């Protein structure tokens with residue numbers, strides 16, 4: 010399938026105060042239509058710069074960005090018609106206008122007819138829990154409400170591609186969940202494409218089908234969320250066991266990635282394994298003296314662990 014958004018060897022260098030920063034270093038990736046695509050990376054990695062390059066706010070030094078096959082530099086209008094962006098900390102709303110007025114204004118700006126969007130605006134106000142505040146100026150809304158309004162403004166544009174920079178940053182859990190639900194719905198039901206940058210690994214696990222991880226301007230991972238989780242299938246086990254004899258402690262200490270600790274007559278064993286062989290080895294050592302096993306618990310690596318693992322590897 011033709012990608013809806015494509016970065017091709019994009020470079021961008023900034024200089025500030027005599028210091029040059031390579032914000033984007035040959036960034037290439039493709040976003041297929043109808044997906045929620047995550048862009049992750051630590052602070053300063055180049056996420057916002059990437060989003061800005063996709064909506065024409067940053068001009069690459071070299072390389073190209075296309076939206077729906079249109080080059081953002083050479084076919085700027087056709088490319089930009091297809092995107093709506095909500096940038097971090099810069100809410101795309103008018104403070105003096107009410108939520109409804111904001112939505113009407115921005116729909117009109119995109120050339121949408123008032124009659125055609127009336128129903129959609131009603132629905133959006135309702136979906137975003139803003140119906141009761143439809144007459145309150147945006148500046149008097151809570152931060153979470155303003156963020157939802159900014160998202161609604163992006164949605165009402167009718168643009169098939171949404172660029173959202175940290176859309177859940179600083180929001181409470183409830184609002185963050187609501188926003189995730191909306192994003193899932195517009196991708197699934199409306200076939201729109203969402204590129205979302207985030208620090209929040211819950212957001213990634215929850216809604217992103219695919220992720221690109223960037224670090225110091227470079228793409229260090231580009232895969233489906235499922236694959237990345239599978240790739241790092243480390244498991245941790247925590248065991249609580251009865252009294253251990255010295256020879257057992259010695260044998261256990263020889264197992265790599267195993268941590269042993271005594272705690273009020275019982276012992277805590279934690280270990281990290283890639284397959285089950287090491288766990289069986291531990292169980293064999295316990296069996297030699299019929300040591301009682303009081304508890305055994307398995308922890309799977311979550312996406313946060315995957316993220317740290319990938320960043321760790323890119324350092325070396």
Ligand SMILES: Nc1ncnc2c1ncn2[C@@H]1O[C@H](COP(=O)(O)OP(=O)(O)O)[C@@H](O)[C@H]1O
Nearest residue numbers: 023024025030032051052053054055056057058
């Ligand atoms: N307008 C700018 N002028 C100078 N440096 C910038 C500018 N915008 C971004 N940078 C630098 O580029 C790098 C990437 O920034 P950014 O894309 O905002 O990262 P992120 O969004 O991942 O935190 C950082 O080192 C940042 O300081």
Ligand SMILES: [Mg+2]
Nearest residue numbers: 056057058097
């Ligand atoms: Mg940023």
